[in-house]
Amino acid sequence: MNAVEIRNLSKNFGAKQAVCGLEMTVPMGAIYGFIGENGSGKSTTEKMICGLIPTSGGTIKLYGKDYKDEAVRAKVGVLIEAPGCFPGLSVWENMMLQATNLGIEEAEKEVVRVLKRVRMEGAAGNKFKNCSLGMKQRVGIAMALLGDPTLLVLDEPLNGLDADGMRIMREVLRDIVKDGTRSVVVSSHLLGELQKVATHYGIIRHGKMIREMTAEELDTSCRTYVAMQNADMSRSKMLLGCKFSRVEEDEAGYLRVYDETTPEEIVTYLYENGICVTEIKTDKIGLEEYYIDLMKEGK
Amino acid sequence: MENQVKFESVSFGKRLGSMVRVDFRRMGKSKIFYILLACALVIPVLITVMMTMMDGSVSVNPQTGVETVMEGPENTWQSIGTLPTAGTENGQATAMGGMDVMGMCNINMMFMLTAVFICLFISEDFKSGYAKNLFAVRAKKSEYVISKTLSGFVCGALMLLAYFIGAMLGGAISGLSFELSTLNTGNIVMCILAKIFLMLVFISIFVLISVAAKQKTWLCLCGSLAAGMLLFMMVGMITPLGSTILNVLFCLACGMLFALGLGTISAVVLKKSSLV
Numbered sequence: 001m002n003a004v005e006i007r008n009l010s011k012n013f014g015a016k017q018a019v020c021g022l023e024m025t026v027p028m029g030a031i032y033g034f035i036g037e038n039g040s041g042k043s044t045t046e047k048m049i050c051g052l053i054p055t056s057g058g059t060i061k062l063y064g065k066d067y068k069d070e071a072v073r074a075k076v077g078v079l080i081e082a083p084g085c086f087p088g089l090s091v092w093e094n095m096m097l098q099a100t101n102l103g104i105e106e107a108e109k110e111v112v113r114v115l116k117r118v119r120m121e122g123a124a125g126n127k128f129k130n131c132s133l134g135m136k137q138r139v140g141i142a143m144a145l146l147g148d149p150t151l152l153v154l155d156e157p158l159n160g161l162d163a164d165g166m167r168i169m170r171e172v173l174r175d176i177v178k179d180g181t182r183s184v185v186v187s188s189h190l191l192g193e194l195q196k197v198a199t200h201y202g203i204i205r206h207g208k209m210i211r212e213m214t215a216e217e218l219d220t221s222c223r224t225y226v227a228m229q230n231a232d233m234s235r236s237k238m239l240l241g242c243k244f245s246r247v248e249e250d251e252a253g254y255l256r257v258y259d260e261t262t263p264e265e266i267v268t269y270l271y272e273n274g275i276c277v278t279e280i281k282t283d284k285i286g287l288e289e290y291y292i293d294l295m296k297e298g299k
Numbered sequence: 300m301e302n303q304v305k306f307e308s309v310s311f312g313k314r315l316g317s318m319v320r321v322d323f324r325r326m327g328k329s330k331i332f333y334i335l336l337a338c339a340l341v342i343p344v345l346i347t348v349m350m351t352m353m354d355g356s357v358s359v360n361p362q363t364g365v366e367t368v369m370e371g372p373e374n375t376w377q378s379i380g381t382l383p384t385a386g387t388e389n390g391q392a393t394a395m396g397g398m399d400v401m402g403m404c405n406i407n408m409m410f411m412l413t414a415v416f417i418c419l420f421i422s423e424d425f426k427s428g429y430a431k432n433l434f435a436v437r438a439k440k441s442e443y444v445i446s447k448t449l450s451g452f453v454c455g456a457l458m459l460l461a462y463f464i465g466a467m468l469g470g471a472i473s474g475l476s477f478e479l480s481t482l483n484t485g486n487i488v489m490c491i492l493a494k495i496f497l498m499l500v501f502i503s504i505f506v507l508i509s510v511a512a513k514q515k516t517w518l519c520l521c522g523s524l525a526a527g528m529l530l531f532m533m534v535g536m537i538t539p540l541g542s543t544i545l546n547v548l549f550c551l552a553c554g555m556l557f558a559l560g561l562g563t564i565s566a567v568v569l570k571k572s573s574l575v
Contacts, residue, residue, distance in 0.1 A: 001304075028304070050435040053573040063304050068438040070314075071306035078435035080575065084428030089328060097324065098432055103309055103317040143432060150304055153435075181304045 001064045003028045003151055003183035004049060009058035011044050011207075018044045019207040022058070026200065029180035031173050033198030034187040035291055041207035042187045043081065046155050049185065050078050062151060074102065077149030079157050083140025087129035091120065091139050094128055095146070102147040114142040118168055133160035141169065145176075152176060152184040158193055170197050195287040203294060211294065222290050226263050227254040228280040230270070239273050240266070254279075315442050318433075322450040331419050332454060335412050339461035343378050346404050347469030375470025375477050379406050379463065380490060380540030406462045406494065407534040413455040413498065414505045414527045418519035421447060421509035426516070430574050440569035444562045447506050448499070455498035463491060482541050489542040496547060497538055499554025501527060503561035510565045511572075 004026035011019040019041040026032045036042045047053045049060055051067060060067040062076070085094040095115065099107035115121045118138040123131065131139065137160045144152055152173075158166060174197060176182050188194045201218055203211045213221065227250070230236055237255055240247045246258040257266060263280045270277055285293070326332050354371025372378070424430045433443065470477060479487070505523045512518040537553075538546060 047573075047575060050431075051438055052431055052434055052575050054571060063306070065306070069306075070438050071308045073438045074309060074436050075306060076435055078431065080428075080431050080435075082428055084430065084432040086325070086423065086427050086429060088330070093328065097321050097429075100317055100321050100324065101433060102436060103313055150306075 001028065002026060002061075003030065003063060004032075004185060005059075005061040005064075006045070006049075007059045009045065009048065009060065010056045011041075011048060011053065012056045017207060019048070022204070022207065022209050023212075024202055024209055025212065026183050026185055026202075028063075028183055029177050030200045031177055031184045031186065031198050033194045033201045033287075034185055034204065035191065035194070035201060035287075036187075036204035037295065040204045042204055043155050044207075045204070046080060046153050046185065046187060050076060050080065050153055052080065072150075075147070075150040077144035077146070077152045078154075079140045079144045080153070080155045083136055083143055085128045085136070085139060085143070088127065090125055090127055091115070091131065092124040094139070095124075095143060098143050099146055104147050110146060114145045117145060117172060118142045119164075134162050134165050137161055138165060138168075141172065145172070150182050152182075152186075154184065154186040156188055157186060158188050158190045166193055173197050191288040191291060192286065201287070203291065205295070218287065218290065219284070222284045222286070223258060224282055224284050226257045226261055226266055226280065226282050228257075228263070228266060228270075228277050229254055230275055230277045230279075232275055236270060236275055239270065239275070243269060311439075311442075314437065314439070315445060318437075318442050318446040319449055322446050323453075326420070326450055326454065329420070332416060335416050335454075336457060336461050339409055339412060339458040340465040342404075342408070343406070343462050343465035344469040344472065347372060347375070347378055347466065347473050347475065351473035351475065372473075372475060374480075375466060375475045376479065376482075376487070376540055377405070378466035378469065379487070380535065380538070405535075406459060406466065407531060409455065409458040409462050410498065410501045410531065410534060411524060411527050412458055413451065413501065414523035415520065416454050416458075417447070417451045417502060417505040418509050418512075418516060418523050420450070421506065422512070422514055422516040422519050425514040425574075428575075430513075434569075434574045441562070441566040443569065444506060444510070444565040447509075448502055448558055448562060451502040451506060452499055455502060456495045459491060459494055459498065486541045486543070489544060489547050490538055490540050493538040493542045493546040493550040494534070496550035496554045497534060500550075500557040501530065503554075503557040503565075504530075507561045507565045507568070511568050513572075513574075 002025050004024065006022055006024040009019055009022040010017065022041070022045060024045070034042050034046070044053065048055050049067060051073065062069070062072045065072045089097070092111065095111040096107060099111050104110050112121065115124055118141050120135065120138050120142060123135060128136065128139065137157065141157055144154065157169060161169060173184050173186070176184055186194065186198070199215050201213050201215070202209055233249070233253070233255060237247060237249065240255060240257055244257050244259040244261065248256050248258070250256055263282060267277045267280060350371040353369045356369045358367050358369070359365070360367070424433070437443070504526050508522040508526060509519045512522060537550060
């Protein structure tokens with residue numbers, strides 16, 4: 001049984017088709033990184049999973065049941081775009097309202113637990129409108145964690161979080177899925193951060209799922225490259241460009257050769273042309289580069 | 300062996316109960332609720348005192364030279380409805396055509412004030428994003444509509460009672476008569492009860508307009524006040540000062556019917572439209 005199973009999902013906004021024929025499978029116990037460009041249909045899909053907008057076609061199943069099933073819905077934790085809190089009420093009051101809404105019996109205990117989890121227990125008395133962006137995001141995460149949800153749907157939860165917040169977020173996500181039954185769907189543009197926690201990926205483009213894979217599959221799909229530095233980078237680039245098909249300079253000032261080669265071959269080749277390599281290493285492209293490559297291929 | 304996940308079903312009563320508790324807690328913490336309640340209490344005092352002070356004053360139109368004599372209230376109960384006079388039956392006939400100041404500025408204004416409360420209450424749900432949290436964990440939109448109708452009903456009833464108390468205070472301060480003429484206390488109680496039940500009709504309309512307009516507060520307000528104005532004159536006719544149990548039952552039946560019918564439509568609107 002999968003946590004989320006979406007088949008042939010579509011959503012039209014008038015003449016505009018935001019999602020068309022989307023297929024998506026989130027296994028149980030997965031942290032599913034949902035990636036796509038702005039306007040690709042990520043948030044629309046997440047909103048449909050959460051029942052916030054009606055679908056135009058297709059099916060959504062959560063843990064084998066229809067997504068409208070009351071019992072399943074009650075175990076979904078959500079953070080879509082921004083936390084839904086009343087600005088004039090305190091963090092504590094907002095949390096208590098949601099806890100009451102969820103019918104949690106020991107609401108106060110549960111609120112204390114989740115606020116502690118996101119290290120916000122000290123700010124419980126603050127009015128929500130007076131919280132910083134990062135604090136608001138933490139409150140949103142805490143709210144999504146209320147009632148020990150089986151499925152968490154988080155849309156851009158890392159926005160505005162500081163380094164500590166990001167670390168807490170990673171801990172929380174890993175903690176949630178560790179029993180193997182609960183799952184998380186998380187969309188973010190911070191691909192580096194996402195790669196640190198995601199066990200599965202789904203890449204969406206123009207409302208269609210273009211690739212779904214596990215973290216292991218991503219690892220094997222990511223090409224290796226040789227990166228090097230020397231005193232004459234512009235001449236090296238020219239020389240390597242003559243021999244290899246793809247040579248690029250990265251942000252750190254390294255020359256990267258993406259063709260199938262070895263550091264020895266590059267060192268020898270440049271040495272023969274009078275250039276001495278000062279530093280050379282092999283590495284793999286990350287999720288961000290893989291995603292950019294995939295988008296370029298599509299275009 | 301594959302991991303199994305069990306989901307417990309929560310009864311309708313429990314779900315509705317928790318939602319109603321949230322709405323009442325919110326209402327208790329809402330500034331606008333207390334402001335409107337204070338207005339409901341103060342408005343009748345001010346109107347009664349001012350109208351009594353202006354009683355008999357003459358204003359002349361400088362262009363036409365026509366003189367208008369201001370007529371203040373003679374009886375405290377005029378803040379609630381029109382007292383029966385010779386040739387009318389239980390004040391109904393006068394109430395039908397009553398376009399005088401006291402005919403407009405009476406307890407029936409509370410139906411409009413309730414519209415303001417419901418519009419702000421519901422649109423805040425959508426504006427703040429609270430609706431996202433709510434509907435993500437609840438598929439049944441009818442529970443939301445019932446909860447809002449109930450909280451609106453309680454608010455409306457409290458406003459009517461506050462206005463009633465304010466009217467009594469205003470009458471006492473202005474030294475107006477509390478004479479009931481041909482009516483009795485039972486009629487007054489029935490009148491207030493009928494108005495409270497009739498409030499359900501208005502609330503159903505306001506809730507429907509508010510869930511359709513969602514975060515567009517101005518649209519909720521304009522729509523609700525316009526709809527309220529259309530039905531405003533009806534209130535005096537259906538709930539005269541000389542109301543009987545029949546008026547109460549009629550208002551109760553109307554209220555239930557409207558709440559059921561328009562409530563269903565409101566739930567369908569929520570189901571078919573985007574909630575964010």
